Amino acid sequence: MSSPVPSPARYTVTAALPYANGPVHIGHLAGVYIPADIYSRYLRLQGRDVAFICGSDEHGVPITIRADKEGITPQQVVDKYHAQIRDTFAGLGISFDIFSRTSHAVHHETSQQFFLTLHEKGLLEVRESEQFYDPARGQFLADRYILGECPNCHNPNAYGDQCERCGTSLSPEELINPRSALSGAVPEKRLTSHWYLPLDKYEPWLRSWILEGHKDDWRINVYGQCKSWIDQGLHPRAVTRDLDWGVPVPLPEGAGKVLYVWFDAPIGYISATREWAAHAGKNWEDYWKRPDTELIHFIGKDNIVFHCIIFPTMLHAEGSYILPKNVPANEFLNLEGEKISTSRNWAVWAHEYLEDLPGKEDVLRYVLCATAPETKDNDFTWKDFQTRNNSELVAILGNFVNRTLVLTQKFYDGRIPAYSPAPAPEADQALAAAIAGAPARIGQALEGYKFRDALTELLDLARLGNKYLADAEPWKTIKTDEARTAQVMHLAAQLTAALAVLMEPFLPFTATKLRQMLNLQGSFHWAQGGAIDLLRPGHALGQVGLLFEKIEDDTVERQIAKLQAMRTPAMTTEPTPIPAAAEAPAEPSFIGIEDFAKVQLKVATVLDAVPVPKADKLLQLTLDAGEPQPRTVLSGIAQHYTPEEVKGRQVVVVANLAPRKMRGIESQGMILMAEDPATGKLAFVSPTAVVPGGAEVR
């Protein structure tokens, strides 16, 4: 179908720059890189002009922290991870036109020029503010470089932006006894000046561009997040920082300062395009400055405001750039029911997958596309991975191809039979029509960024093929009706060829393998995925083998065991057990003694009680329940008791209640309280005489 709007002359497709202080995991792949790659491959198959751009983001404080920790330079950190990430992407067939890095000279130059243009146009504001300063080292300190006691959980080594033990986000002012991570000195506040991008001035423009202009074509989650930001009021944002790792501010008065990483990172897309264009003999400005270019950013949901509000504002302010046409942000992928966590090492790392399951790149691509979190957070499980491989890739797609090719070998010595004589029976016409419409159906889904739907369409085609064979039964008709059998086998073989074209964006390795099996040379246009004449009569197949292999139980069990073994325990907790499905009680008003026995009640003494930040009902209690480690329990009693009233008290705690996270803190039990039905007032349930902590309540 042709659209009335002329299709763009070229596409610039970007995938979020991975941060070069760690490897990439399946969440990154499902959310960003696999959809972006499918999209780019699809466009290329259509013969469109595509620049698929990515690179590693190599500036910012976390990298300097890691360098300090490992006793190496920041450059060594980013060298290591840049190479690792680059190789991982290559291993998975992510077909970037370039995977650059923000530490390259071209990027420093590009982002400095960008800054200067804004500066010279008078679009940046200079403001003074107070920042923490390390008098011993003579430098300003990023929040992350300030350590102190967490006001919440009293971890003595909380960072100025976050306490890693209890997960609370902090500001350096909140830390008790702050000290510099560099020298240990007590930081002092000093005046410093920075350049700011006055986002507030662009609010009317953003309103009309996003809220009016993209109401219907941006995803609801993206649009909603933007609207929320704009409605809350925008504020000037500092574009520079006092730091020595990054792109230096290109002004004399900016000595010792660098561009803030959020400012330089998205410009990395532009720098990478320049670097690519220089090698590819292209003009980079075509991909960023011409209105007939479509710019698409693939990102995760945490990146929405940067790519929809901040970066476009930068581009708009600079004046010579185009704006993103769409920003298809995905939600997050969970793993085995829990959030993926780098710090707890709860992740399937892409580079380890490639080592552990060699030759199964496309299986991961398939599964991550099929379960991509397009509209809401989604869950990856190894069991589902296995099922999708065995029941979909092997049983539907691989099986159709295999039975077709095996039959062709048996009946025709591996040569495609001629389709004759016409006319075609209805079943053949229906199948041919389904094939003919497939490129448009799949393409339409892809152009709407509905990658799961597109993949379903692809697999449906193989399903049709299986049904076609089952209905036509060529293994029977070969004995009775040679002409009909030839028709069926001819058409089935043509479908495998069409599949080889259509699967390319999703399963590039398999597509290559299938083309070899079919002995198909050369490259194909996407539209040829709708053809039923890719194989000439008499064409000889290549060597036929299996497209996919079954994955056995022990393979996924090993992966699950590995996950559990490698996970870093989250501080004080054991893994959250998945609550067993509650059986409907036969007798609702009574429980048996065995049910009661499941509940473990203990007396505990409240050692400490503190309010939970940003929660008005919760107190965080530290309990002595006669166990080696004190227990942390959150209790919704803050409106009834002050921490002082609670300290030292003896309480009854449900000791074997599944841990529960509230406000970022894990609660490891429940305090029993009695509630006055009239007033709602809560009262503690306590022993009337002092008993040792840990005493059982029965």
Add this chain to the structure above:
RNA sequence: GGCGGGGUAGCUCAGUUGGUUAGAGCACAGGAUUCAUAACCCUGAGGCCACGGGUUCAAAUCCCGUCCCCGCUACCA
């Protein structure tokens, strides 16, 4: 706390402007079949559409409230 998104079969997801018995794939059960990697094909079972109110002839869909999950949250108590 504020804001955004989500909560639909065992699992992963569709459900267009409110309109018959809420759909698909996988898993499961039965049947048929044997060309194919015990794969394919047919049939079936399986849902208080998070919960509670409301509007309507009619609500998964619109309105109000509650709960839960994820994200964002500015030198904000």
